[in-house]
Amino acid sequence: MALSLNEIKIRAQQFILNWKDKAATAREEADAQTFENEFFAIFGVPRNKIAVFEHKVKLLDGSNGYIDLFWKGYILIEMKSPGKDRKKAFEQAKAYANALQNADMPKGILICDFVHFDYYHLEKDAELTSFTIDELAEYIELFLFLAGYKDVEYKKQDAVNIEAAEKMGELHYTLKEIGYTGHQLELYLVRLLFCLFADDTGIFEHDHFIKYILQRTNVDGSDLAMHIQKIFEVLNTPKEKRLRTLDEQLARFPYINGGLFKELLPTADFNLP
Numbered sequence: 083m084a085l086s087l088n089e090i091k092i093r094a095q096q097f098i099l100n101w102k103d104k105a106a107t108a109r110e111e112a113d114a115q116t117f118e119n120e121f122f123a124i125f126g127v128p129r130n131k132i133a134v135f136e137h138k139v140k141l142l143d144g145s146n147g148y149i150d151l152f153w154k155g156y157i158l159i160e161m162k163s164p165g166k167d168r169k170k171a172f173e174q175a176k177a178y179a180n181a182l183q184n185a186d187m188p189k190g191i192l193i194c195d196f197v198h199f200d201y202y203h204l205e206k207d208a209e210l211t212s213f214t215i216d217e218l219a220e221y222i223e224l225f226l227f228l229a230g231y232k233d234v235e236y237k238k239q240d241a242v243n244i245e246a247a248e249k250m251g252e253l254h255y256t257l258k259e260i261g262y263t264g265h266q267l268e269l270y271l272v273r274l275l276f277c278l279f280a281d282d283t284g285i286f287e288h289d290h291f292i293k294y295i296l297q298r299t300n301v302d303g304s305d306l307a308m309h310i311q312k313i314f315e316v317l318n319t320p321k322e323k324r325l326r327t328l329d330e331q332l333a334r335f336p337y338i339n340g341g342l343f344k345e346l347l348p349t350a351d352f353n354l355p
Contacts, residue, residue: 084230084297085126087223087330093124094219105196105215106164114161117196118151124222125229133157139181149178154186156228162195172202179204189227201225231297250275262350270347273314276338287334294331307350318343 085093097120101108108117115135122129129151137152151159160175162168175191182188191208193200196215201224203209213221250271257267280286294313299306316324317338324333 086298087226089126090124090222090226090229091219091330093126094222097121097124098215098218101196102215108164108196110161110163110166113196114150117194118159118161122228125225127228139178141177141181147174147178147181149175153188153228156188157190157192157225158188159192159194162193164195164197166195168193168195168198168200172200175202176208190224226297232293257350260351262348266347269345270350273343274310276342277313285336285338290331290334298331311347311349314343314347 100120101117108114118133118135119129122133133151133153133156134149135151137149139147139149141147149158150161151157158175158179160171162171171193172191175193179187179191188204190204191202193202199213199215199218199221201211201221203211203224211221211224253274254267254271257263257270262270277286277291281289281291291313295306295309299309312332313335316328316332316335320337321333
């Protein structure tokens with residue numbers, strides 16, 4: 083399971099502390115690979131198992147190029163010493179990306195000179211986000227895909243409604259089969275429907291509920307009920323009464339007044355295919 087956003091931000095702060103004083107004097111040849119290894123460690127990802135240094139590509143003009151760091155389908159990183167032309171480095175990185183197979187195309191290109199980070203989001207027409215190493219923790223969500231966080235794929239609303247209704251019917255049957263019945267079952271489903279509605283109407287941040295479920299639970303559903311129970315608890319707790327150590331993604335859920343989440347329901351232990 084992916085690291086929590088809290089843990090990732092703590093690791094990012096440690097990375098900043100480790101590098102901010104020496105970033106300005108770092109050198110590509112001597113320090114880049116250590117820097118990149120430690121950057122990947124922020125997300126709980128062992129760089130040596132998924133990303134390659136000096137990945138060879140055959141450029142469109144027939145010459146060879148070497149990508150500083152490449153993770154197929156995820157990210158292409160070009161490191162430069164401080165003061166080097168980052169725009170020129172991006173043009174070089176684009177040439178590398180254009181020479182890749184479509185299946186290997188990364189989500190983005192990161193140009194970094196240890197002090198400055200320029201992230202080009204290739205899935206958004208190379209939209210650029212720039213920041214300094216001191217600001218890394220503030221922009222860390224740009225890179226959550228490295229930790230396994232998934233974006234929600236948006237579908238036409240009618241298709242969503244039909245699919246949601248079918249899934250809710252399946253869930254009703256599954257819960258009833260394990261003995262979750264009567265008032266408790268109906269209230270549980272009403273709460274889930276509210277969360278899906280809140281995702282789509284501005285009560286929650288857009289799709290925050292479904293993103294949390296996709297990003298923070300096991301694919302086999304083994305811990306799904308536990309996470310849903312925690313969300314219900316948070317929704318029933320005013321912001322001023324929440325623990326300061328509450329997970330940041332959970333803390334983004336608003337307090338829902340009116341009693342919908344007041345009653346304590348049993349945890350629905352179930353697995354979903």
